[in-house]
Amino acid sequence: MKKVFKMRDLDCANCAAKMERAIAKIDGVASVSVNFMGQRLTIEAEDSRFDAIVDEAVKVCKKVEPDCVILR
C-alpha cells in the first residue's frame, strides 16, 4: 500500500533527508519519500502492518524534528 501524508512545520531540508533515511530503515517499508518543498510524506509499505509502520514513522520523525507534525 502506498499512502501520502501531509506534514506541517517541516522547516529544515536536511531534517527531511534525515527523516527519509530513518524511515527507510523501518522494517517493512518498501519505499519512502519526504518531500520538503511540498511538505508531503509518501510511504509504501506492507499492507498487513501498514498502520504500525506509519506509527513507527511518525515516532522517527518526531525524533528528528519534534516540531514537525504528520497529519493523518
Added chain:
Amino acid sequence: MELSKKEKSKLVRIIAALCMFAVVFTVDLTVGLSVGGGKWAWLLPFALYLVIYIVIGYDVLWRAVRNILHGQVFDENFLMCIATIGAFALAIYRGAVGEKIEGFDEACAVLLFYQVGEWFQSYATGKSRRSISALMDIRPDYANVRRGNELVKVDPSEVRVGEIIVVNPGEKIPLDGEVVSGASALDAKALTGESLPVDVKEGDGVTSGCVNLSSQLSIKVEKEFYDSAVSKILELVENASSYKSKAENFITKFARIYTPAVVTIALLLAVVPSLVTGNWLVWIYRALGFLVVSCPCALVISIPLSFFSGIGAASRHGILIKGSDYLEKYDSAKVFVFDKTGTLTKGGFSVVKVTPTNRKDEILRLAAIAESGSSHPIATSVCSTYSGEIESGFTPTVIAGEGIEAKKDGSVILCGNASLMRRYGVKFEPETDIGTVVYVAHDGKYVGSLLFADEPKPEAREVLSSLGNLGCRTVMLTGDNARVAGDMAARLNISEYRASLLPQNKVEELKSIIGGKNKGEAVCFVGDGINDAPVLMSADIGIAMGGVGSDAAIEASDIVLMRDDLKGLPLLKRIAKKTMRIVKQNIVFALGIKLAILLLSALGIANMWIAVFGDVGVAVLAILNAMRVGKID
C-alpha cells in the same frame, strides 16, 4: 511582503537582538566594557553579551539539548551551540588569565547571523510554497446542485454523475460535464495559462477549474470530483517534487557525510596541532570556526528550491511536471518523437484546395447540400467551411465507398470520389495533390473538386525548427502511408519520419530509438495521450498535450501540456535549462565557498566573523539564485 506569524515573531526577535548587539558592540569598541580591570574584568561584557546570546539563541540551545536527548549527535543546532559556547569559554579564560578580553562579540554574532540565515531560508521556502498554492486556486469549494426543485450548495465530492449543477458568473466550475443550458465565456487561465476566454454553449464539454465569466450555466455532471480534471491536476502538482532528481539525491548524500566530516576535522584540528605546538587557545579557536560552517542546510535547501521554482514557472504556463527528475531529464532530452495526427497536425480534415477557385462558392454550396445529412468527418468539414445557408429538401443516398447522390425535383447532386464520377459517366479533372479528393457534379455536369487534408498545426514548423536549433533530433511517427507521411514531413520540415505504423509498431519504433541514443540523453515522446498511452509510458519522458481532463493522459505521461500548443516544448526547454544551470551554480558556488572558508579558518586567516558571514552569505545568495528560476517569460 506577507509573512507567517512564526516568521514575523522571529524577525522581530532578530531585529531586537541586532539592535542590542549594535549598542553593546559600539560601546565595547569605543568606551570599553572591561570596567575595573583585574581578574573579574570579563564579567560585565560577558553578562551583556550573554543576554543578547540568550535572546537570539534560546531556541537553538533548547533544540540542541532536546535533540541530543533524542540521540541526534551531528545536529546543526548542537554544533552551533558548541561553536558559540566554546567561543564564550575561550573569552572567559582569556579574561581570567589577564589577556585581552575578546570573543564574546564573535559568539553572539555567529548565532545572530545563523538565525538570519535560518529566517531567510524559511521565508524563501514559505514564499515559494505560497506561490504554488496560489496556483492551486483552481480548487472549487462548493457546487450548486439541483435536487428536486431546489438548488443545494454541497461539497463537490458529494455530487454524482448525471446530476445538474448550476454555475453562476464568477464561480468556478466544480466538476467536469456538459453544458445543458446557457452560454457563457470561461476563463481557463489557471488551468492552461491561456488568457483568452473560451466561449461555451449548450452541448459543449466543460472542464472543472475554469471560472465562469459572463452568464449562468447549467451543467450535467459527467465525472465525479475525484475523477474530474481539477482533482487530477491538484494531485499531480501537489506531489510534484516527490520524485527526486539526481542533483537532489547527490546533495542529500553529500550533506550526510559533510557534517560528520567537518566535525571530525574540527576535533583533530583542536587536538593534534595543540599537542605539537602547545598552543591550545589558537587551535581550539580555529576548530570552533570550523564548526560554524558545519551546517549543510543552505546547500540542501537551494537544490529542491530551484527545482520547485522551475516546476512552478512551468505550471504558470500550463505545463505540469510530475517530478523534479523529469525536469532534470528534460534538460538532457536530445530526441523528440512526435505522433503525427492530432499532435503535429490538427487531426481531422480541412478543405485545403478548391478547383477551380472561381467556382469555390458554388462547389461548397453543392457539397454542403449533399453532405449535410452525414456525420462523416469530411461532411462535417464541408459544412463548417461553407458559411451560407444550406438548401433543404434534398434526399441523400449513400453509395458505399464512393460518395453521396442527393436528389430534389429532378435535380441531382453527386459528391464523391473518382469511381462515383465514372459510375455516372461524368467527365472530371483528376486532382493530383496529396489528400482525399471529393468531386462534385450537378445534373450530370462536372462542377469542380475539393481537396481535403490534415493540416499542420500553425506553430508546428516553428517549434520543430527551434528544437532543431537546440540540437535536438525530431522524429515523426504515423500510421499513414509513406507518401502522405513524406508530404507532411516536408511541410513540417521534419527530417525523420516512420510511416505505416500500427499502434503496437509505434512502441517498438520508439524502443529502437531509445536503444540507439547516446548515454545521458533522454528521448521524449509527444502525443495526445488518448490512443498512445503505451508509447507515452515507454518513453524516457512521456509528454501528453491538450489532454485537459483526460486521466489516461495524466496517468501515462510525465509531463502534461495543458494547452494544445506545441510552443510549450521549447519554452520548457528554456525553463529546464535555466533550472539546471542554477542548480549547478548553487552546488559549485556553495560548496566552493564552504571549502574555502574551512581552509582559511584552518590556516587562521579567517576568524569566526568571516566564517559566519561567508556561511550565511552563501546561503542567502544560493536561495536568491534558486528563486531566480521562477522568473522566466
